[in-house]
Amino acid sequence: MRHPLSIALLAALMPATAALAAPQAATPPATAPSVVESTGATDVPFVLRPFTGTYQVFRGESPLGQATMRLVNTGGARWRIDLNILGTQGLAGAAGVNIQQSTVFDATGSQFRPVSQSTVRHALFSTKKTVGIYDWGKSAASWTGDVKKSRRGRVIALQPGDMSGLLINLALMRDAKLGAALQYRFVDDSRMRVQQYAVAPATELVNVGEMSYDTFRIDRVNSGADRTTMWFTPEVPLPVRIHIKDGDDAALDLMLTQYKGV
Numbered sequence: 001m002r003h004p005l006s007i008a009l010l011a012a013l014m015p016a017t018a019a020l021a022a023p024q025a026a027t028p029p030a031t032a033p034s035v036v037e038s039t040g041a042t043d044v045p046f047v048l049r050p051f052t053g054t055y056q057v058f059r060g061e062s063p064l065g066q067a068t069m070r071l072v073n074t075g076g077a078r079w080r081i082d083l084n085i086l087g088t089q090g091l092a093g094a095a096g097v098n099i100q101q102s103t104v105f106d107a108t109g110s111q112f113r114p115v116s117q118s119t120v121r122h123a124l125f126s127t128k129k130t131v132g133i134y135d136w137g138k139s140a141a142s143w144t145g146d147v148k149k150s151r152r153g154r155v156i157a158l159q160p161g162d163m164s165g166l167l168i169n170l171a172l173m174r175d176a177k178l179g180a181a182l183q184y185r186f187v188d189d190s191r192m193r194v195q196q197y198a199v200a201p202a203t204e205l206v207n208v209g210e211m212s213y214d215t216f217r218i219d220r221v222n223s224g225a226d227r228t229t230m231w232f233t234p235e236v237p238l239p240v241r242i243h244i245k246d247g248d249d250a251a252l253d254l255m256l257t258q259y260k261g262v
Contacts, residue, residue, distance in 0.1 A: 060250035
């Protein structure tokens with residue numbers, strides 16, 4: 001079972017690029033991160049604030065493309081979080097892999113309540129789109145469009161605290177405390193899964209290119225042989241690195257190269 005960022009979006013990217021990305025000679029990426037344990041601790045309260053971040057995407061050690069994560073306030077308590085992934089290298093670039101996902105949500109108190117969710121996948125001559133509506137008045141969520149056949153017409157009963165994949169990433173940053181155990185209900189793309197995470201007991205220093213970050217490391221712990229790890233620092237309003245290992249496939253790495261906050 002994959003992380004929400006495979007979760008949602010990377011889940012779409014991984015099978016697409018697995019079919020496209022033939023093995024290539026491995027050349028260490030210039031931005032490959034190193035991780036060492038830090039004795040420092042970061043205790044900065046999480047504040048929801050707009051940002052735009054750019055990531056370099058690797059499969060194994062081969063560059064695959066770029067990703068942009070964006071959080072915007074659309075008025076009052078309403079926000080939108082977007083993740084766009086564009087294949088720019090090798091066969092992924094030649095195939096025009098372009099995946100866009102958005103979740104509109106309300107931030108009320110410390111809760112992120114999804115309102116709608118959409119995913120658009122472009123590859124070669126194919127375009128697929130799904131749209132989800134979280135109807136809190138009826139406590140039901142449903143998706144239309146190019147939904148997987150086995151999930152078409154499915155209605156998921158909502159519970160307080162349910163979130164889309166992209167929102168779970170925000171919630172992890174909001175809730176992370178050293179040594180904490182976290183659990184969320186993932187409701188996205190006509191699926192519901194309980195996802196559990198563990199925060200490392202000490203911060204880790206992550207070097208990405210010329211930048212160093214004192215980070216919380218968060219691992220998903222109930223995904224079987226699959227592995228998902230995310231590093232973030234409260235000093236930066238989005239993940240510094242996201243590492244996704246799906247079965248026997250080469251790992252996907254998203255490494256932050258630049259960000260702009262408000």
